[in-house]
Structures are given as C-alpha cells and as structure tokens.
Amino acid sequence: MDKSLALLDQAQTLVVTQAVSFGPKLLVALVILAAGFYAGRWAGKMLKRSLSRLHLEPDLELLLVRVLRILVLALFGVIALQNLGVELLPLIAGLGVAGAGVALAMQGLLSNLVAGLTIILTHPFRIGEYVSIIGVEGVVSDISLFNTVLLHADNSRVVVPNRKIVGEILHNYGHIRQLDLRAQVAYDSDHNQALATVLEVLQANPRVLAEPAPLVQITTLADSGVVIAIKPWVSVADNPQAIGEINQAVLEAFRARGIRMPFPQREVRLLGQG
Template identity: 65%
Template sequence: MNNPIGHEIDNNIAALDQVQSTAIDLALKFGPKLLVAGLILLAGHYVGRWLGKMVEGLLLKLELDVTVRILLVRLARVLVLGMFAVLALQNLGVELLPLIAGLGVAGAGLALAMQGVLSNLAAGLTIIFTRPFRVGEYISIAGEEGQVEVISLFNTVLSHPDMSRVVIPNRKIAGEILHNYGQVRQVNLSVGVAYDTDLSAALARIDALLAANPKVMRDPAPLVQVATLADSSVNIGVRPWVSVEAYPTAAGDINKAILESFRAGGIAIPFPQREVRLLGQA
C-alpha cells in the first residue's frame, strides 16, 4: 500500500529539482548576457559623465545661463545612457523593432500635443547657440523692448525701467526683426535757441556740461550739432551715449543742466512765435 504522504513529498522534491534545473539552465543561458548588459550600462554611465564634463566645459565658454547649461549637460548624459541601454537590450536579444515602432507612434502623438512647447524649445536652442543677444543687453523685438534678464529654453525675460518684466515665448522671437542696442543707448535731445544767439558759445556750453556729466560716455563721443532751422529757433541736436542703466534718468539730467547753463550765460530759449497781419482795415 502506497504512503500518500511520502508520494506527495516525492512530488515536491521532483518539482524543486525541476525548478533548480530550470534556474541553472536560465543562468547558464542568460547569465553571461546579463553580466555583459550590466557592464554595458556601467560603461554608459561613466561615458555619460565624461561627455557631460566635456559639454559643460564647452557651454562655459559660451557663457550660457546656469539653468540652461545644467539642462543641456543632463540631456547629453541621458542620450549617451539611452544609446548604451539600446546596446544592452540588443545583447539580451530583445526585439527592438516593435519597441522603436511603439516609441515612434507615442512620440508622434506627444509631438502633436506639445507643438507650442516644442517650437519654443527649438527656438530657444536657436537663440542660445546663435546668440543674437545676451543677458544684460537692451533689445527691441516683437513689439516689446527692455533689458535681457533671462534666456531660457522656452522663453526670454525682459526687464523694464518701471520695474516690470516682459516674458516673451521664444517662438515669437525666432525669425523676427531684432534691434539690439547692446550695453549702451543714445539719448536723442533737442534744444532751441534764438536766431541771434552766438551758436559757438551755445555749443561750447553743451559740450562742457556733457563732459562734466558722469553718465555720459566719452567713447563714442557725444554728437552735438545744429539740427534744424525752425520757424522760431535754431534747434541744436544733443545725442550723447550712456549705459543702459543710466538711460532712464540721463535725458532729464542733461535737459536740466542745459537750461541752467543757458540761463547763466544769458542764452535765450525762444517761445514759438506767429506774426498775424490784419488786411483790409482802414
């Protein structure tokens, strides 16, 4: 008579032996491949770190924003690690064609859903590498103007003298006509003097007060000349160069200095005049 307990024990032992045999077969079959795949991923990690340092050194020379630099370095590392991951999957015998096809379909759908974001990203990369303007420069573009405060992958931030900030999507900048003032701006002023004024004395006074103004740059030299011969006055154009930071207050300071200097020198600034003649009266 068979012992049912002993029979069950024999079955369990046989099952364990089969599992052990299967595990050994799988280890012998896939063990070396898993080891090689692990080594490939480890190599990808170190290659990614090495390439990241190279990219960071290159971006430091380009004087890019810190946030953009870190993002680009991480992107380079991820791309390298992704390439080595593909090699590891190939070593394990994974069919990559269906995986790539699935990723392609998903990527196409994601691209359609994120058209605006991707266009900003592409325009941001174009701005970063072509460098039509830099942080600190004063620009006018897309109907806005201001000093460049931040250049990111998705938008550019301009600061205004009134302490406000303008955030412009990068896709609105790429392809637009850009006026880059750089780090300096030219103040455009005009002052009228009477026709009987000694113009040489008036021009000398303006030159002197511009030379004494710390906000006015010496190079390039200010442009002071007779601009127009108006109806009631001779208009003198005053166009000095100042830094972007000094621009908001420079015009007021120069106008005040011109008025005080002309008063001290007895130079009149005439009011507009009209001569009216009445005809046909006895």
Template identity: 60%
Template sequence: MDEQLQTLAYAKKTAIELAVQFGPKLLVALLILVAGYYVGRWVGRLTDSMLAKLGLDEPLRVLLVRIVRILVLGLFFIMALQNLGVQLLPLIAGLGVAGAGVALAMQGVLGNLAAGLTILFTRPFHMGEYISIAEEEGMVEDIKLFHTVLSHPDRSRIVIPNRKIVGEILHNFGTLRQLDVVVNVAYNTDIPQALAAIRDLLAAHPKILQEPEPFIRVLALADSSVQIAIRPWTTAVDFYATAGDVTQAVLETFRDRGITIPFPQREVRLLGAA
C-alpha cells in the same frame, strides 16, 4: 479549500520561477541604468568644460550638455532592454508611430523648439543685451528652448515665444544705448557757448560714457528757436534715468549761464486795416 491551497502554491511556485528567471536580469538592468546616469553626468561635465574653452554661450552649452547626457542615458537604456530580452525593432516602430501623432498634436510647441534652436545656434542676441522685437523691448534675461524672457524697465518680465522672434525684424541695442535729447535755444544765443556748456555737463555726469564720443550738434533751424541735438551714450540699464538727468542738467546749466530757452512765438501782421 484544497483547490485554494493548490492555487496559492502554484502562484508561489510561478513567482519563484519568474524571480529566478528574470530577477538577475532585472538587477543587472537596474545597475546598467545607474551606471548610465553617472556616466552621463561625467560625460556632460567633460563636454561642458570643452565647450566653455571654445567660448560658446551658456544657453547653448547647457543645451548641448543635456543632449549628450540624454544620448548617453539612452544608450545605456537600450543596453538594459537588451539584457532583459526585449525586442527593440517592434518597440522602435511603435515609438515612431506615437512620435508622429505627438508631433501633429504639438506643432506650436515644436515650432517654438525649432525657433529656440535657431536662436541658440545663430545667436542674434545674448543675455544682458537690450533688444526690441515683436513690438516689445527689454533686457534679455534668459534664453530658453521654447521662449525668451525680457526684463522691462518697469521691472516687469516679458515672455516671448521663440517662434515670434525668428523671422521678425530685430533691433539689438547691445549693452549700450544712445540718448536722444533735443533742446531749443534762442536765435541770438552764442551757439559755441551753448555747445561748450552741454559738453561740460556731459563730461561731469558719472553715467555718461566718453567713449563713444557724445554727439552734440545743431540739428535744425525751427520757427522760433535753434534746435540742438544731444546724443551721448550710456549703459542700457541706466538709459531712462540718465535721459531724465541730462534733460534736467541742461535746463539748470542754461539758467545759470543765462542761455535762453524760448517759448514758441509767431508774428502776426494785419494788412488793410481801416
């Protein structure tokens, strides 16, 4: 019984000595970390306002602000460790060895990270633009460090790893897209009249842009018809709906004005009949 009491008394004495010795240092270290958190937020807001004045894109600004905050917090964390008397050189060496192992185990993730940084700094596309990449296409909805999110016209979302984007052929349509509608008319059609009818219906459509100017030209002389190319511009958001609207409007306008859209025809002659 006396031995147990002595053990408890010794443990209590040791705890008090440790609290007296390290308690103030631990409290100061916690205060340093709290101060680092608030200083990091303040420096982050200041950095964000400066980068906004430079006209940088939001994803790049967010990345740089996060890096600044992490650096500030890391500086205060080192100060807190020094206050506790931690030897930093062995700690840094251990972190370096662990970091090398993690890098080998996460090559794919780090590849996406490197590609994401490349996208953010080179800016081959921006949010809100319509792109085609890696056999996928859609509106750029978000650009992350590890992946890029596209919104598809069918209301689905496409998530592409950034390493699949960097180094590939990218088709960036921007915020505008050009329709490609081809209509056939009979050879006896008054071509200027047909072109004028197309211009009128395009000018009346609310989603067709007049600048850039719509491209309306005779495209080819086919076997049984004259092909006319109709290539106006619209926003990327309205592309698919407007393509259908223009095709329907052309059909209705040609019917109203008596312009014939011929069926495929082929003339067959029989020679040497008995």
C-alpha cells in the same frame, strides 16, 4: 474544492517556473540599467569637462550633457530589453507613432527650443546688452532654451518666447546708448555760444562718455527758433537719469547766460472785409 486547489497549485507552479526562468534575466536587466545610469553620469562629467574649455553658454552646455546622458542610458536600455527577449521593432514603431503625436502637441514648445538653440549658437545678443524687438525693449537679464527675459527701465521683467525673436528685426544697442535730446533757442541768440554751452554741460556730466564723442549741432530751423540736437553717449544703466540731468543742466545754463529759449509763436493777421 479539489478542482480549486488544483488550479491554485498550477498557478503557483507557473509563477515559480516563470520566476526561475525570467528572474535572472530581470536581475541582469536591472544591473544593465544601473550600469547605464552610472555610465551616463560619467560620460556627462567627461563632456562637461571638455566643453568648459570652449566657453559655451551655460544652457547649451547643460543641454549637451543631458542629451549625452539620455543617449547612453537609452543604449543600455536597449541592451536590457534585448536581454529580456523583447521584440524591439514593434516597440520602436510604437514609440515613433507616440513621438509624432507628442511632437504635434508640443509644437510651440519645440519651436521655442529650436529658436533658443539658434540664439545661443549665433549670439545675436548677450546678457547685459540692451535690445529692442517686437515692440518691447530692455536689458537682457536671462537667456534660456525656451524664452528670453528683458529687464525694463521700470524694473519690470518682460518674458519673450524665443520663437518670437528668431526671424524678427532685432535692434541691439549693446552696453551703451546714444541719447536723442533737443533744445530750441531764439533766432536772435548767439548760436555758437549756445552750442558751446551744451558741450560744457555734457562734459560736466559724469554719466556722459568721452568716447564716442557726443554730437551737438543745429539740426532744424523751426518756426519759433533754432533746434539744437544733443546726442551724447551713456551706458545703458545711466540712460534714464542722464536724460533728466542733461535737460535740467541745459535749461539752467541757458538761463544763466541769457540764452533765450522761445515759446511757440504764431503771427495772426485779421483782414478787414471790403
């Protein structure tokens, strides 16, 4: 019993001794970390104020501010550890090994991050532009560090990882698109009248842009008739509606002016057996 009490007294004495010797250092370390936290916030605000003049992308601006805060806090953390008497070289070596393992496990995530920074810095497309890439297309509605969101014509959202975008062939339509429509008229029709009628239809449609000027021309001499290419420019938002409106208006205008649109025809000859 006396031995147990003696051990307990020794443990209490050791705890008190360590607390007296280590407590002030721990308190100073906590004060250093708190100072680092507020210093990081202050540095982040100053950097954000400076970056606002450069008109960078919001995601890139946010990333730079957060990186600066983390670096400032890490610097104060190193000072706090040194104050506690921690050996930094073994700690740095351990963090390096752990960091390599984490980087290997998060390889896909990191590649998306690097690709996102590349997109934000090089600006191959911007929000609101219509793009086509890797078999999908739509209006760019959001660009983040890890993925890009496209708004499809059917109002569905297509989320594309950024690593799938960088290095691929990208078709950026911008804010306007050129429609590729066709109409066919008979060979015995007045082709000049047909071309003039199509131009009138395009000029009457409010969705068709005056500039760039629409392209209307005979493009193919087909088996059943003459094919007229109809290529007006419209805004990306008006693309689906404009296709139907122009096709309907051309059909009605041709009927009203007696311009015949032929059906596919084939001439079949039966040869008698001799």
